[in-house]
Amino acid sequence: MTFYDDIYPFYVVQRTAFIFSTRLLTIILVFLVVAVGLLLILPGIRGKSRVLWMFRIIISLFIGAVIVALNFTSDWAEASVTTNATYKSFSNAVINADIGLHVGLYGINVTLKGNPVVQFNETINYNEVFSWHDTMAKVYEDALERGLPNPILYIAEKFTLSSPCGLIFQYRYSGRYASATLWTAFCCWLIANILFSMPVIVYAGYMMLATAAFIFFSMASFSTIMNVPQCVFSIGTASFEAEYSHSFWLALATGVLCTIIGTAVVIFDFLVPEKIKEAFSVGVDSDEDDDVSYGEVADTPFWHISNPQSFFSVFKNFTYLFTCSSTA
CATH class of the missing domain: 1.20.140 (Butyryl-CoA Dehydrogenase, subunit A; domain 3)
Structure with missing residues:
Protein backbone atom coordinates (compact mmCIF):
# COMPACT_ATOMS: atom_id res chain seq x y z
CA MET A 1 0.00 0.00 0.00
CA THR A 2 2.85 2.37 0.68
CA PHE A 3 4.13 2.14 -2.90
CA TYR A 4 1.14 4.12 -4.21
CA ASP A 5 0.75 6.34 -1.15
CA ASP A 6 -2.11 4.55 0.64
CA ILE A 7 -3.79 3.53 -2.60
CA TYR A 8 -4.37 -0.13 -3.23
CA PRO A 9 -1.84 -1.48 -5.75
CA PHE A 10 -4.67 -2.62 -8.01
CA TYR A 11 -5.32 1.03 -8.93
CA VAL A 12 -2.42 2.96 -10.42
CA VAL A 13 -4.23 6.29 -10.05
CA GLN A 14 -6.67 7.54 -7.46
CA ARG A 15 -10.22 6.43 -8.22
CA THR A 16 -12.92 9.05 -8.64
CA ALA A 17 -16.60 8.50 -7.99
CA PHE A 18 -18.94 8.15 -10.95
CA ILE A 19 -20.75 11.43 -11.61
CA PHE A 20 -22.58 11.36 -14.94
CA SER A 21 -22.49 9.24 -18.09
CA THR A 22 -20.48 10.96 -20.82
CA ARG A 23 -22.74 9.42 -23.47
CA LEU A 24 -25.84 10.90 -21.91
CA LEU A 25 -24.09 14.23 -21.50
CA THR A 26 -23.17 14.21 -25.21
CA ILE A 27 -26.75 13.40 -26.23
CA ILE A 28 -28.15 16.20 -24.06
CA LEU A 29 -25.66 18.73 -25.40
CA VAL A 30 -26.34 17.78 -29.04
CA PHE A 31 -30.10 18.13 -28.69
CA LEU A 32 -29.72 21.37 -26.73
CA VAL A 33 -27.58 22.86 -29.52
CA VAL A 34 -30.16 21.79 -32.12
CA ALA A 35 -32.96 23.27 -30.00
CA VAL A 36 -31.17 26.59 -29.59
CA GLY A 37 -30.41 26.73 -33.32
CA LEU A 38 -34.06 26.15 -34.23
CA LEU A 39 -35.37 28.57 -31.61
CA LEU A 40 -33.19 31.33 -33.03
CA ILE A 41 -35.45 31.53 -36.08
CA LEU A 42 -38.56 32.18 -33.98
CA PRO A 43 -38.34 36.00 -34.35
CA GLY A 44 -38.75 35.53 -38.10
CA ILE A 45 -42.08 33.74 -37.69
CA ARG A 46 -45.12 35.98 -37.48
CA GLY A 47 -48.48 35.48 -35.84
CA LYS A 48 -49.73 32.47 -33.90
CA SER A 49 -47.41 30.18 -35.85
CA ARG A 50 -44.54 31.36 -33.63
CA VAL A 51 -46.01 29.77 -30.50
CA LEU A 52 -46.98 26.58 -32.31
CA TRP A 53 -43.51 26.35 -33.84
CA MET A 54 -41.89 26.71 -30.42
CA PHE A 55 -44.00 23.93 -28.92
CA ARG A 56 -43.28 21.72 -31.91
CA ILE A 57 -39.54 22.14 -31.46
CA ILE A 58 -39.55 21.56 -27.71
CA ILE A 59 -41.84 18.51 -27.74
CA SER A 60 -40.27 16.92 -30.80
CA LEU A 61 -36.69 17.30 -29.58
CA PHE A 62 -37.71 16.04 -26.15
CA ILE A 63 -39.10 12.85 -27.71
CA GLY A 64 -36.03 12.35 -29.88
CA ALA A 65 -33.59 12.96 -27.03
CA VAL A 66 -35.44 10.54 -24.75
CA ILE A 67 -35.49 7.78 -27.38
CA VAL A 68 -31.74 8.07 -27.96
CA ALA A 69 -30.89 8.47 -24.27
CA LEU A 70 -32.90 5.40 -23.27
CA ASN A 71 -30.42 3.26 -25.20
CA PHE A 72 -27.58 4.32 -22.91
CA THR A 73 -29.21 4.71 -19.49
CA ASP A 285 -50.61 29.96 -49.96
CA SER A 286 -49.42 33.36 -48.87
CA ASP A 287 -51.26 36.46 -50.06
CA GLU A 288 -47.93 38.19 -50.52
CA ASP A 289 -47.01 35.86 -53.37
CA ASP A 290 -49.92 37.21 -55.39
CA ASP A 291 -48.53 40.76 -55.22
CA VAL A 292 -45.17 40.00 -56.80
CA SER A 293 -44.68 41.97 -60.01
CA TYR A 294 -42.61 40.90 -62.98
CA GLY A 295 -42.96 44.00 -65.14
CA GLU A 296 -44.94 43.73 -68.34
CA VAL A 297 -45.52 40.03 -68.00
CA ALA A 298 -46.95 40.19 -64.48
CA ASP A 299 -50.53 39.91 -65.72
CA THR A 300 -49.70 37.17 -68.20
CA PRO A 301 -47.46 34.47 -66.73
CA PHE A 302 -44.96 33.00 -69.11
CA TRP A 303 -46.47 29.55 -68.68
CA HIS A 304 -49.93 30.74 -69.77
CA ILE A 305 -50.73 29.80 -73.40
CA SER A 306 -53.72 31.64 -74.76
CA ASN A 307 -53.39 29.86 -78.10
CA PRO A 308 -52.20 26.24 -77.95
CA GLN A 309 -50.79 26.50 -81.45
CA SER A 310 -48.73 29.60 -80.67
CA PHE A 311 -45.82 28.41 -78.55
CA PHE A 312 -43.61 31.32 -79.66
CA SER A 313 -45.30 33.71 -77.21
CA VAL A 314 -44.35 31.46 -74.27
CA PHE A 315 -40.72 31.34 -75.39
CA LYS A 316 -40.69 35.13 -75.82
CA ASN A 317 -42.00 35.73 -72.26
CA PHE A 318 -39.50 33.26 -70.80
CA THR A 319 -36.62 35.00 -72.62
CA TYR A 320 -37.77 38.37 -71.30
CA LEU A 321 -37.85 37.11 -67.69
CA PHE A 322 -34.38 35.58 -68.03
CA THR A 323 -32.97 38.85 -69.44
CA CYS A 324 -34.52 40.91 -66.62
CA SER A 325 -33.13 38.63 -63.94
CA SER A 326 -29.66 38.67 -65.48
CA THR A 327 -29.42 42.47 -65.65
CA ALA A 328 -30.83 42.97 -62.13
Whole structure:
Protein backbone atom coordinates (compact mmCIF):
# COMPACT_ATOMS: atom_id res chain seq x y z
CA MET A 1 0.00 0.00 0.00
CA THR A 2 2.85 2.37 0.68
CA PHE A 3 4.13 2.14 -2.90
CA TYR A 4 1.14 4.12 -4.21
CA ASP A 5 0.75 6.34 -1.15
CA ASP A 6 -2.11 4.55 0.64
CA ILE A 7 -3.79 3.53 -2.60
CA TYR A 8 -4.37 -0.13 -3.23
CA PRO A 9 -1.84 -1.48 -5.75
CA PHE A 10 -4.67 -2.62 -8.01
CA TYR A 11 -5.32 1.03 -8.93
CA VAL A 12 -2.42 2.96 -10.42
CA VAL A 13 -4.23 6.29 -10.05
CA GLN A 14 -6.67 7.54 -7.46
CA ARG A 15 -10.22 6.43 -8.22
CA THR A 16 -12.92 9.05 -8.64
CA ALA A 17 -16.60 8.50 -7.99
CA PHE A 18 -18.94 8.15 -10.95
CA ILE A 19 -20.75 11.43 -11.61
CA PHE A 20 -22.58 11.36 -14.94
CA SER A 21 -22.49 9.24 -18.09
CA THR A 22 -20.48 10.96 -20.82
CA ARG A 23 -22.74 9.42 -23.47
CA LEU A 24 -25.84 10.90 -21.91
CA LEU A 25 -24.09 14.23 -21.50
CA THR A 26 -23.17 14.21 -25.21
CA ILE A 27 -26.75 13.40 -26.23
CA ILE A 28 -28.15 16.20 -24.06
CA LEU A 29 -25.66 18.73 -25.40
CA VAL A 30 -26.34 17.78 -29.04
CA PHE A 31 -30.10 18.13 -28.69
CA LEU A 32 -29.72 21.37 -26.73
CA VAL A 33 -27.58 22.86 -29.52
CA VAL A 34 -30.16 21.79 -32.12
CA ALA A 35 -32.96 23.27 -30.00
CA VAL A 36 -31.17 26.59 -29.59
CA GLY A 37 -30.41 26.73 -33.32
CA LEU A 38 -34.06 26.15 -34.23
CA LEU A 39 -35.37 28.57 -31.61
CA LEU A 40 -33.19 31.33 -33.03
CA ILE A 41 -35.45 31.53 -36.08
CA LEU A 42 -38.56 32.18 -33.98
CA PRO A 43 -38.34 36.00 -34.35
CA GLY A 44 -38.75 35.53 -38.10
CA ILE A 45 -42.08 33.74 -37.69
CA ARG A 46 -45.12 35.98 -37.48
CA GLY A 47 -48.48 35.48 -35.84
CA LYS A 48 -49.73 32.47 -33.90
CA SER A 49 -47.41 30.18 -35.85
CA ARG A 50 -44.54 31.36 -33.63
CA VAL A 51 -46.01 29.77 -30.50
CA LEU A 52 -46.98 26.58 -32.31
CA TRP A 53 -43.51 26.35 -33.84
CA MET A 54 -41.89 26.71 -30.42
CA PHE A 55 -44.00 23.93 -28.92
CA ARG A 56 -43.28 21.72 -31.91
CA ILE A 57 -39.54 22.14 -31.46
CA ILE A 58 -39.55 21.56 -27.71
CA ILE A 59 -41.84 18.51 -27.74
CA SER A 60 -40.27 16.92 -30.80
CA LEU A 61 -36.69 17.30 -29.58
CA PHE A 62 -37.71 16.04 -26.15
CA ILE A 63 -39.10 12.85 -27.71
CA GLY A 64 -36.03 12.35 -29.88
CA ALA A 65 -33.59 12.96 -27.03
CA VAL A 66 -35.44 10.54 -24.75
CA ILE A 67 -35.49 7.78 -27.38
CA VAL A 68 -31.74 8.07 -27.96
CA ALA A 69 -30.89 8.47 -24.27
CA LEU A 70 -32.90 5.40 -23.27
CA ASN A 71 -30.42 3.26 -25.20
CA PHE A 72 -27.58 4.32 -22.91
CA THR A 73 -29.21 4.71 -19.49
CA SER A 74 -28.42 2.16 -16.82
CA ASP A 75 -31.63 2.25 -14.81
CA TRP A 76 -34.21 0.22 -16.73
CA ALA A 77 -34.27 -2.02 -13.67
CA GLU A 78 -32.74 -1.39 -10.26
CA ALA A 79 -32.30 -2.94 -6.85
CA SER A 80 -30.56 -1.70 -3.74
CA VAL A 81 -30.02 -2.69 -0.14
CA THR A 82 -28.17 -1.43 2.92
CA THR A 83 -26.41 -4.15 4.84
CA ASN A 84 -23.22 -5.29 6.56
CA ALA A 85 -20.91 -7.29 4.31
CA THR A 86 -17.33 -8.43 4.09
CA TYR A 87 -15.23 -5.90 2.23
CA LYS A 88 -12.34 -7.73 0.54
CA SER A 89 -11.25 -11.28 0.00
CA PHE A 90 -8.88 -12.82 2.56
CA SER A 91 -9.99 -10.22 5.11
CA ASN A 92 -12.38 -10.28 8.05
CA ALA A 93 -13.19 -6.56 7.73
CA VAL A 94 -16.94 -5.91 7.65
CA ILE A 95 -18.40 -2.67 6.32
CA ASN A 96 -21.84 -1.11 6.34
CA ALA A 97 -22.66 0.05 2.83
CA ASP A 98 -25.37 0.78 0.29
CA ILE A 99 -25.21 -1.81 -2.49
CA GLY A 100 -27.01 -1.17 -5.77
CA LEU A 101 -27.61 -2.99 -9.03
CA HIS A 102 -28.53 -0.90 -12.08
CA VAL A 103 -29.52 -2.72 -15.27
CA GLY A 104 -29.36 -1.08 -18.72
CA LEU A 105 -29.79 -2.34 -22.25
CA TYR A 106 -26.04 -2.75 -22.78
CA GLY A 107 -24.87 -3.90 -19.37
CA ILE A 108 -25.07 -3.41 -15.62
CA ASN A 109 -23.67 -0.97 -13.08
CA VAL A 110 -22.88 -2.21 -9.59
CA THR A 111 -22.48 0.46 -6.92
CA LEU A 112 -21.02 0.23 -3.45
CA LYS A 113 -21.02 3.23 -1.11
CA GLY A 114 -19.96 2.96 2.49
CA ASN A 115 -21.81 4.35 5.49
CA PRO A 116 -19.79 6.45 6.17
CA VAL A 117 -17.88 6.73 2.91
CA VAL A 118 -14.47 6.66 4.60
CA GLN A 119 -13.86 3.39 6.44
CA PHE A 120 -10.58 1.64 7.27
CA ASN A 121 -8.75 4.73 5.98
CA GLU A 122 -10.17 4.18 2.50
CA THR A 123 -12.87 5.89 0.45
CA ILE A 124 -15.52 3.28 -0.29
CA ASN A 125 -17.39 4.65 -3.30
CA TYR A 126 -17.47 2.30 -6.30
CA ASN A 127 -19.41 2.26 -9.53
CA GLU A 128 -18.29 -0.61 -11.75
CA VAL A 129 -19.62 -1.15 -15.28
CA PHE A 130 -20.01 -4.61 -16.84
CA SER A 131 -21.02 -4.45 -20.49
CA TRP A 132 -22.74 -7.11 -22.59
CA HIS A 133 -20.47 -6.21 -25.52
CA ASP A 134 -17.56 -7.76 -23.66
CA THR A 135 -17.20 -11.36 -22.62
CA MET A 136 -18.57 -11.45 -19.10
CA ALA A 137 -16.16 -14.19 -18.11
CA LYS A 138 -13.20 -12.01 -19.13
CA VAL A 139 -14.69 -8.94 -17.43
CA TYR A 140 -15.28 -10.91 -14.24
CA GLU A 141 -11.73 -12.22 -14.37
CA ASP A 142 -10.39 -8.68 -14.71
CA ALA A 143 -12.51 -7.64 -11.72
CA LEU A 144 -10.96 -10.45 -9.68
CA GLU A 145 -7.46 -9.37 -10.68
CA ARG A 146 -8.19 -5.78 -9.69
CA GLY A 147 -9.36 -6.93 -6.29
CA LEU A 148 -12.83 -5.37 -6.31
CA PRO A 149 -14.88 -5.62 -3.09
CA ASN A 150 -16.74 -8.84 -2.42
CA PRO A 151 -20.29 -7.44 -2.86
CA ILE A 152 -19.45 -6.23 -6.39
CA LEU A 153 -17.84 -9.54 -7.31
CA TYR A 154 -20.81 -11.46 -5.94
CA ILE A 155 -23.31 -9.55 -8.08
CA ALA A 156 -21.12 -9.65 -11.19
CA GLU A 157 -20.68 -13.41 -10.80
CA LYS A 158 -24.45 -13.84 -11.09
CA PHE A 159 -24.24 -12.50 -14.68
CA THR A 160 -21.52 -14.87 -15.90
CA LEU A 161 -22.22 -17.85 -18.14
CA SER A 162 -21.29 -20.30 -15.40
CA SER A 163 -23.89 -18.91 -12.98
CA PRO A 164 -26.93 -21.18 -12.43
CA CYS A 165 -29.17 -18.08 -12.42
CA GLY A 166 -28.70 -17.55 -16.14
CA LEU A 167 -29.20 -13.80 -15.81
CA ILE A 168 -26.82 -13.08 -18.69
CA PHE A 169 -29.18 -14.75 -21.16
CA GLN A 170 -32.28 -13.03 -19.80
CA TYR A 171 -30.92 -9.49 -19.68
CA ARG A 172 -28.55 -9.50 -22.66
CA TYR A 173 -31.04 -10.72 -25.26
CA SER A 174 -33.98 -8.75 -23.93
CA GLY A 175 -31.81 -5.62 -23.87
CA ARG A 176 -30.55 -6.27 -27.40
CA TYR A 177 -34.05 -6.46 -28.88
CA ALA A 178 -35.24 -3.52 -26.79
CA SER A 179 -32.38 -1.40 -28.13
CA ALA A 180 -33.10 -2.43 -31.74
CA THR A 181 -36.76 -1.43 -31.47
CA LEU A 182 -35.80 1.88 -29.83
CA TRP A 183 -33.53 2.75 -32.75
CA THR A 184 -36.40 1.86 -35.10
CA ALA A 185 -38.61 4.23 -33.10
CA PHE A 186 -35.97 6.93 -33.55
CA CYS A 187 -36.06 6.42 -37.34
CA CYS A 188 -39.86 6.72 -37.29
CA TRP A 189 -39.49 9.94 -35.29
CA LEU A 190 -37.15 11.37 -37.93
CA ILE A 191 -39.57 10.51 -40.74
CA ALA A 192 -42.47 12.01 -38.79
CA ASN A 193 -40.61 15.32 -38.41
CA ILE A 194 -39.93 15.40 -42.15
CA LEU A 195 -43.59 14.72 -42.94
CA PHE A 196 -44.71 17.44 -40.53
CA SER A 197 -43.00 19.94 -42.85
CA MET A 198 -44.93 18.69 -45.89
CA PRO A 199 -48.63 18.87 -46.86
CA VAL A 200 -49.15 15.25 -45.75
CA ILE A 201 -49.83 15.82 -42.07
CA VAL A 202 -51.91 12.67 -41.67
CA TYR A 203 -48.93 10.48 -42.58
CA ALA A 204 -46.85 12.32 -39.99
CA GLY A 205 -49.50 11.33 -37.46
CA TYR A 206 -49.23 7.72 -38.59
CA MET A 207 -45.46 7.81 -38.14
CA MET A 208 -45.87 9.19 -34.62
CA LEU A 209 -48.13 6.25 -33.87
CA ALA A 210 -45.47 3.95 -35.32
CA THR A 211 -42.91 5.63 -33.05
CA ALA A 212 -45.10 4.94 -30.03
CA ALA A 213 -45.63 1.34 -31.16
CA PHE A 214 -41.90 0.60 -31.36
CA ILE A 215 -41.31 2.21 -27.95
CA PHE A 216 -43.94 -0.11 -26.51
CA PHE A 217 -42.29 -3.04 -28.33
CA SER A 218 -39.00 -2.18 -26.62
CA MET A 219 -40.73 -2.17 -23.24
CA ALA A 220 -42.36 -5.49 -24.01
CA SER A 221 -38.98 -6.93 -24.98
CA PHE A 222 -37.36 -5.78 -21.76
CA SER A 223 -40.34 -7.00 -19.74
CA THR A 224 -39.63 -10.60 -20.75
CA ILE A 225 -36.99 -10.73 -18.00
CA MET A 226 -39.82 -10.59 -15.48
CA ASN A 227 -41.54 -13.65 -16.96
CA VAL A 228 -38.80 -16.02 -15.81
CA PRO A 229 -37.91 -16.96 -12.22
CA GLN A 230 -35.91 -14.10 -10.73
CA CYS A 231 -32.58 -14.69 -9.08
CA VAL A 232 -32.42 -13.44 -5.49
CA PHE A 233 -29.26 -11.56 -4.48
CA SER A 234 -28.27 -12.29 -0.88
CA ILE A 235 -25.53 -10.19 0.69
CA GLY A 236 -24.93 -10.46 4.39
CA THR A 237 -28.31 -10.74 6.07
CA ALA A 238 -30.22 -8.86 3.36
CA SER A 239 -31.56 -9.86 -0.04
CA PHE A 240 -33.05 -7.99 -2.99
CA GLU A 241 -34.49 -8.41 -6.50
CA ALA A 242 -34.36 -6.11 -9.52
CA GLU A 243 -37.52 -4.17 -10.40
CA TYR A 244 -38.52 -1.67 -13.10
CA SER A 245 -36.94 1.74 -12.67
CA HIS A 246 -36.88 5.28 -14.08
CA SER A 247 -35.94 4.56 -17.71
CA PHE A 248 -38.71 2.00 -18.08
CA TRP A 249 -41.36 4.42 -16.85
CA LEU A 250 -39.86 7.25 -18.91
CA ALA A 251 -40.19 5.05 -22.00
CA LEU A 252 -43.83 4.41 -21.09
CA ALA A 253 -44.53 8.14 -20.69
CA THR A 254 -42.82 8.94 -24.01
CA GLY A 255 -44.80 6.23 -25.80
CA VAL A 256 -48.07 7.57 -24.39
CA LEU A 257 -47.08 11.11 -25.47
CA CYS A 258 -46.36 9.92 -29.02
CA THR A 259 -49.69 8.09 -29.07
CA ILE A 260 -51.59 11.21 -28.00
CA ILE A 261 -49.84 13.38 -30.60
CA GLY A 262 -50.32 10.88 -33.41
CA THR A 263 -53.97 10.24 -32.59
CA ALA A 264 -54.74 13.95 -32.30
CA VAL A 265 -53.07 14.73 -35.65
CA VAL A 266 -54.96 11.96 -37.46
CA ILE A 267 -58.32 12.99 -35.96
CA PHE A 268 -57.83 16.70 -36.65
CA ASP A 269 -56.66 16.00 -40.19
CA PHE A 270 -59.90 14.09 -40.77
CA LEU A 271 -62.17 16.69 -39.16
CA VAL A 272 -60.48 20.02 -39.98
CA PRO A 273 -57.73 19.38 -42.56
CA GLU A 274 -57.29 23.06 -43.47
CA LYS A 275 -56.89 24.12 -39.85
CA ILE A 276 -54.29 21.45 -39.13
CA LYS A 277 -52.29 22.48 -42.21
CA GLU A 278 -52.48 26.09 -41.12
CA ALA A 279 -51.28 25.13 -37.64
CA PHE A 280 -48.22 23.42 -39.12
CA SER A 281 -47.71 26.20 -41.72
CA VAL A 282 -47.88 23.86 -44.69
CA GLY A 283 -50.10 23.83 -47.75
CA VAL A 284 -51.24 27.43 -47.18
CA ASP A 285 -50.61 29.96 -49.96
CA SER A 286 -49.42 33.36 -48.87
CA ASP A 287 -51.26 36.46 -50.06
CA GLU A 288 -47.93 38.19 -50.52
CA ASP A 289 -47.01 35.86 -53.37
CA ASP A 290 -49.92 37.21 -55.39
CA ASP A 291 -48.53 40.76 -55.22
CA VAL A 292 -45.17 40.00 -56.80
CA SER A 293 -44.68 41.97 -60.01
CA TYR A 294 -42.61 40.90 -62.98
CA GLY A 295 -42.96 44.00 -65.14
CA GLU A 296 -44.94 43.73 -68.34
CA VAL A 297 -45.52 40.03 -68.00
CA ALA A 298 -46.95 40.19 -64.48
CA ASP A 299 -50.53 39.91 -65.72
CA THR A 300 -49.70 37.17 -68.20
CA PRO A 301 -47.46 34.47 -66.73
CA PHE A 302 -44.96 33.00 -69.11
CA TRP A 303 -46.47 29.55 -68.68
CA HIS A 304 -49.93 30.74 -69.77
CA ILE A 305 -50.73 29.80 -73.40
CA SER A 306 -53.72 31.64 -74.76
CA ASN A 307 -53.39 29.86 -78.10
CA PRO A 308 -52.20 26.24 -77.95
CA GLN A 309 -50.79 26.50 -81.45
CA SER A 310 -48.73 29.60 -80.67
CA PHE A 311 -45.82 28.41 -78.55
CA PHE A 312 -43.61 31.32 -79.66
CA SER A 313 -45.30 33.71 -77.21
CA VAL A 314 -44.35 31.46 -74.27
CA PHE A 315 -40.72 31.34 -75.39
CA LYS A 316 -40.69 35.13 -75.82
CA ASN A 317 -42.00 35.73 -72.26
CA PHE A 318 -39.50 33.26 -70.80
CA THR A 319 -36.62 35.00 -72.62
CA TYR A 320 -37.77 38.37 -71.30
CA LEU A 321 -37.85 37.11 -67.69
CA PHE A 322 -34.38 35.58 -68.03
CA THR A 323 -32.97 38.85 -69.44
CA CYS A 324 -34.52 40.91 -66.62
CA SER A 325 -33.13 38.63 -63.94
CA SER A 326 -29.66 38.67 -65.48
CA THR A 327 -29.42 42.47 -65.65
CA ALA A 328 -30.83 42.97 -62.13
